[in-house]
Amino acid sequence: MLKKNTTKKTAVIEDKGRISSQRALHIAADLSWNYGEDVVVYDVREKTPYVSYYIVASASNDRRLRALVATGKEALYNNYKEVDHTEGRNDSNWILIDAHDIVLQIFTKEERKRVDFDSLYADVPHKLVKAEEEPVYKKRKKPESVGGEY
Numbered sequence: 001m002l003k004k005n006t007t008k009k010t011a012v013i014e015d016k017g018r019i020s021s022q023r024a025l026h027i028a029a030d031l032s033w034n035y036g037e038d039v040v041v042y043d044v045r046e047k048t049p050y051v052s053y054y055i056v057a058s059a060s061n062d063r064r065l066r067a068l069v070a071t072g073k074e075a076l077y078n079n080y081k082e083v084d085h086t087e088g089r090n091d092s093n094w095i096l097i098d099a100h101d102i103v104l105q106i107f108t109k110e111e112r113k114r115v116d117f118d119s120l121y122a123d124v125p126h127k128l129v130k131a132e133e134e135p136v137y138k139k140r141k142k143p144e145s146v147g148g149e150y
Contacts (some may be wrong), residue, residue: 017125019043023079024102025051025127026135030075031057033131036068037109040118044123052101056117058109062093065108069095072104078139 019025024041032039036057045052057072059122073083081099088095093111097104105117110117 003032015127016045019053019125019127021102023055023081024055026079027072027075027081027102027104028055028057028127028129029131029135030071030078031055031068031104031106032129033134034068034071035060035064036071036106038112038122039129041127041129042121046126047121050104054103054105054121055107056107056112058107058112060109062091062108065093065095065106066090068106069097072097072106076102076104081139 012112013093019041020043021041021047028039028041037060039055039057042054042056043052044054055072057068059068063117069086073086076083076097076099081102086095086097094115095106097106107115107117
């Protein structure tokens with residue numbers, strides 16, 4: 001079933017089931033706004049006891065992949081999610097960012113096709129998210145710098 005949500009700043013292109021986490025949707029919108037392609041939020045709570053949501057995004061090239069990793073970490077921080085660890089090296093085509101219940105999987109387009117991650121979770125509730133405008137939501141404030149001014 002295809003839907004277009006016109007009341008919010010994020011258009012939901014594909015809607016299969018319900019994604020109840022606004023934080024996961026905000027993170028996906030940030031990735032989409034920052035040139036992430038085919039950004040999908042998968043609700044995997046029924047599939048695994050360790051992760052609630054996978055957010056999967058593609059990058060057009062290696063440089064864009066690195067930028068999406070930085071965007072993903074900042075979006076997690078802004079949505080009160082602490083990064084537990086990151087897997088993948090600078091020369092990897094697939095980076096995983098683990099924030100406990102939300103895991104970001106960021107691929108190059110070629111690697112995403114090769115791994116075929118999306119077919120593993122085609123039967124779970126998911127949304128394909130495309131940000132039409134810059135996402136606006138309440139963000140966590142950055143901590144004050146330590147040490148004072150000089």
